[in-house]
Amino acid sequence: AQTVTQSQPEMSVQEAETVTLSCTYDTSENNYYLFWYKQPPSRQMILVIRQEAYKQQNATENRFSVNFQKAAKSFSLKISDSQLGDTAMYFCAFMGDSNYQLIWGAGTKLIIKP
Amino acid sequence: ETGVTQSPTHLIKTRGQQVTLRCSSQSGHNTVSWYQQALGQGPQFIFQYYREEENGRGNFPPRFSGLQFPNYSSELNVNALELDDSALYLCASSFRTSYNEQFFGPGTRLTVL
Numbered sequence: 001a002q003t004v005t006q007s008q009p010e011m012s013v014q015e016a017e018t019v020t021l022s023c024t025y026d027t028s029e030n031n032y033y034l035f036w037y038k039q040p041p042s043r044q045m046i047l048v049i050r051q052e053a054y055k056q057q058n059a060t061e062n063r064f065s066v067n068f069q070k071a072a073k074s075f076s077l078k079i080s081d082s083q084l085g086d087t088a089m090y091f092c093a094f095m096g097d098s099n100y101q102l103i104w105g106a107g108t109k110l111i112i113k114p
Numbered sequence: 115e116t117g118v119t120q121s122p123t124h125l126i127k128t129r130g131q132q133v134t135l136r137c138s139s140q141s142g143h144n145t146v147s148w149y150q151q152a153l154g155q156g157p158q159f160i161f162q163y164y165r166e167e168e169n170g171r172g173n174f175p176p177r178f179s180g181l182q183f184p185n186y187s188s189e190l191n192v193n194a195l196e197l198d199d200s201a202l203y204l205c206a207s208s209f210r211t212s213y214n215e216q217f218f219g220p221g222t223r224l225t226v227l
Contacts (some may be wrong), residue, residue: 004156033214043202045157045218091156095214099170101147102216104156104205 002027004094006105013082014113020067021077021108023092031097039107040088047092051075068103079110081112087112116141118207120221126225128194134188135222139207145169146188147216148180151202163188164210192224201227 003026025034036048041086051059051068058066063080079086092105119138127133141148145164149157159172163182177193192199202223206216218227 042220043223044220045204045206047215047217050214093156100145100162100208100214101159101170101172102149102157104158108155 002029002094002096002103004092004103004105006092006108008108009106010109010111012111012113015082015084017082018078018080019025019082021079021090021092021110023077023105025073025075025092025094025103027073027094029098033095033097034066034075035093035095035102036064036066036075037091038088038092039091044061045091049077054089082097082112084112084114086110089109118143118205118217120203120205120219120222122222123220124223124225126227128227129183129195129197130189131195132193132198133195133224135192135203135205135224137190137205137219139186139188139205139209140217143207143209144186145210146182146186147206147208148188148190149204149206150174151212151221152198153201157204160190195226199224200224204207 005024032053034051038046049061067076088109091107093102121136147162148160149156161171166182179191181189202221204221205219209215
């Protein structure tokens with residue numbers, strides 16, 4: 001069975017700093033997708049970034065980038081130039097190529113301080 | 115383009131009652147997934163519907179059931195509510211051909227007393 005682990009329950013950084021959130025996963029599948037979702041207090045889950053396992057190049061979306069290490073089964077999220085609006089819960093999630101359900105980590109609460 | 119909507123926003127039920135939650139998928143999306151998110155935890159997959167049939171189910175008992183309608187909207191029904199059913203219920207829609215792009219609604223907060 002696939003599992004997703006986020007080992008940082010909470011992180012706090014100053015505005016404009018760079019922060020990295022960690023995620024590890026376990027799977028026996030060779031092809032799969034990895035995601036970072038943001039859940040602000042409004043509760044709506046918002047996709048931040050997505051990585052396809054067969055792509056070696058790390059995904060980037062503006063200030064958000066990932067460090068995908070397939071052999072180590074590691075998928076960290078880096079937020080550059082952090083902004084107050086980045087304050088939220090961040091969830092790492094996995095989806096195998098053989099089914100359509102998302103498997104989620106427990107989340108990391110990120111607080112950006114002014 | 116209309117996003118995923120869910121109703122109601124909040125509701126309170128008592129143990130043993132039944133509840134129905136509703137989800138309207140994003141325009142054109144034909145697949146709907148439901149997730150349960152307990153307080154302080156990540157979501158857990160309940161089930162997915164495609165072409166009005168259940169297409170995958172997580173580790174939830176049969177008292178959790180669902181429907182999908184011809185317009186792709188969906189319902190989640192929970193019978194014999196238990197205190198542990200208190201959670202945020204999230205609905206996500208997607209195209210079948212791009213199933214890894216799931217778009218989420220704002221959720222329904224269910225409290226069971």
